[in-house]
Amino acid sequence: MRGTRPEGETVTRFETTANVGATVPDIVLPRFEGGELRFVELRGKRLLLFFWGSW
Amino acid sequence: MVAIALEHGGRAAAVPFVATAGATFPTVVDEHGVTSAHLGFKAVPNGVLVDEGGVIQWSKYGGFSIENPEDVAVVERFLAGEDPGLSPDATPPYQLGPTERELVATKLQLGQASAQRGRREEAIAAWRDALRLDPENLTIRKQIWAVEHPEKFHPTIDWEWQRAQFTAEREQEIAAGICGPDGCPIPPASRDGERATAS
Numbered sequence: 068m069r070g071t072r073p074e075g076e077t078v079t080r081f082e083t084t085a086n087v088g089a090t091v092p093d094i095v096l097p098r099f100e101g102g103e104l105r106f107v108e109l110r111g112k113r114l115l116l117f118f119w120g121s122w
Numbered sequence: 123m124v125a126i127a128l129e130h131g132g133r134a135a136a137v138p139f140v141a142t143a144g145a146t147f148p149t150v151v152d153e154h155g156v157t158s159a160h161l162g163f164k165a166v167p168n169g170v171l172v173d174e175g176g177v178i179q180w181s182k183y184g185g186f187s188i189e190n191p192e193d194v195a196v197v198e199r200f201l202a203g204e205d206p207g208l209s210p211d212a213t214p215p216y217q218l219g220p221t222e223r224e225l226v227a228t229k230l231q232l233g234q235a236s237a238q239r240g241r242r243e244e245a246i247a248a249w250r251d252a253l254r255l256d257p258e259n260l261t262i263r264k265q266i267w268a269v270e271h272p273e274k275f276h277p278t279i280d281w282e283w284q285r286a287q288f289t290a291e292r293e294q295e296i297a298a299g300i301c302g303p304d305g306c307p308i309p310p311a312s313r314d315g316e317r318a319t320a321s
Contacts, residue, residue, distance in 0.1 A: 086161055086162065086170070086178045086181055087178055087179060087180065087181065087209055088177065088178065089161075089177070089178050090175075090176050090177050090178070091160075091161075091170075091172055091176050091177075091178060092160050094156055094157060094160065096126065096150035096151065096152055096156065096157075097133075097150060097151055098148060098149065098150050099127075099133065099136075099137075099149045099150065099151060100149075104124070104148055104150045106176070107176065109124065109172070109176070110174065110175065110176045111174055112174060113171070113172070113173055113174060113200060113201050113203070114123065114124065114171070114172045115123040115124075115169060115170070115171055115172075115197050115200075115201070116123075116124055116126060116168075116169070116170040116171075116172060117123055117124070117125045117126065117167070117168075117169055117186070117188065118126045118128060118157060118158075118163070118166045118167060118168040118169075118170070119125060119126070119127060119128070119166050119167045120127065120128045120129060120136075120166045120167075120261060120264065121127065121129060121135045121136045
């Protein structure tokens with residue numbers, strides 16, 4: 068499994084509505100065009116994460 | 123923007139869509155449900171707005187669309203440095219514990235490996251195992267449907283069928299005790315039964 072857990076994670080469930088206030092963990096995923104994307108590398112700018120599926 | 127494709131069958135399924143969109147932003151593929159497990163969502167499409175420090179400031183789970191003017195307005199406001207406002211009220215129903223999460227990821231990985239070798243039944247069995255651990259996860263369920271009922275997805279997606287199929291499958295699963303970490307909902311009929319017995 069790729070990706071790591073949030074630091075010091077003990078809570079198994081986000082209590083906040085819609086996860087607002089939670090920090091996006093340092094997930095690492097393969098890019099379509101090759102290579103990898105580390106989510107922590109995206110820090111420093113505002114961002115939209117768009118989750119979708121082809122089905 | 124970063125687009126994350128939830129494709130438990132492998133990245134190949136998303137390639138035509140990425141090509142059509144002519145994506146000018148990074149697109150990554152999440153074959154093992156890492157993002158859905160971490161963020162606790164059970165379906166797509168979702169939009170999540172993240173600030174400079176990596177903190178989620180707004181999210182819409184289910185029904186987010188970059189063609190919906192309201193969603194676009196929120197995104198533009200946020201990217202311009204303003205407050206995105208309140209998120210739609212869509213609390214994820216539950217999130218798996220670390221052990222279950224690892225198990226689901228392993229089963230999804232197994233299913234994907236089988237699917238890529240053309241072992242359809244083995245792939246479905248592995249995805250069903252994952253779904254038993256995480257029964258409200260629509261991305262897993264839809265992956266199974268896409269393989270078992272391809273005619274419901276091409277050339278058009280039959281939403282009516284999906285709704286009916288979801289209801290039927292969940293009823294069967296709840297009757298069989300497959301309920302997810304929060305346990306089974308109490309069916310209204312049994313509450314009525316208790317009242318009837320008490321009175």
